[in-house]
Amino acid sequence: MSIYEFAKSIALLAGERIREELSQELIIETKSNPNDLVTNMDKATEVFLVDRIKETYPDHHIIGEEGHGKDITSADGYLWIIDPIDGTLNFVHQQQNFAISIGIFHNGEKYAGVIYDVMNDKLYHAEAGKGAYLNEEKLPMLKNTALVTSIISMNPNWLTKDRTREMYVPIIRTARSARSYGSAALDFAYVALGIIDSYITLRLHPWDFAGGLIIAEEVGAVVSNQLGEKLDPLHSNSILVANQTLHQELLADYLLPFESHLRLIHSGPFSHR
Incomplete structure (x- = not known):
């Protein structure tokens, strides 16, 4: 079994475990603020994924949202970046609209991405250079x-x-419509699927975008920070993902006019993992 196939298999197994345990009482804690939640399910799912990876690939490195790999400073070798439950607020309040996200890099280059929409049993996945898929169906180019x-x-x-309101309100006013899904991984997947045309956010950690980055780029999306620069998988980034024409329009007409402000934001504390 390839690393790519293994990643898909453990995402499906982790999702099955989550569905089986949904009826059990959640232990909910806060992290950086009262709306930054973590549950016992987040932690248990990360442990499950990390244990499976380490059992099979003991020399691989892992960064996880709930604490694994926070001392990692190099992307040498194989690096797994995982979010056990992306969209924890949705998970707690809705028990849907959340996903397991896995991004894998090899010596700093994209290798594979997996996003599992647990409650809808939809597996988005891609191996670099080989296209992106929803379950077994290959996704068309955007x-x-x-x-x-x-x-x-x-x-x-x-x-x-x-x-940021000054930057973003003109975008919303000009667009046909705007949405907010509450899961960065699913936002990336929906761009790849073509049901939204762009996802824009100012602050995402590596585990929020690592899986989606690879999937979106495999269908022709352009993924960058809001200065048009390549994302760094070891640090937090602002995000602009869109089809090629829209990415150019958003960058040139709406974001780069605020370049000095964006550079100040990118140099601040949020830019570090």
């Missing part, structure tokens, strides 16, 4: 769109802050 005919996804929390 069509180009202009902002005026595009649906975008953006966390509305960024509209409560003065300078």
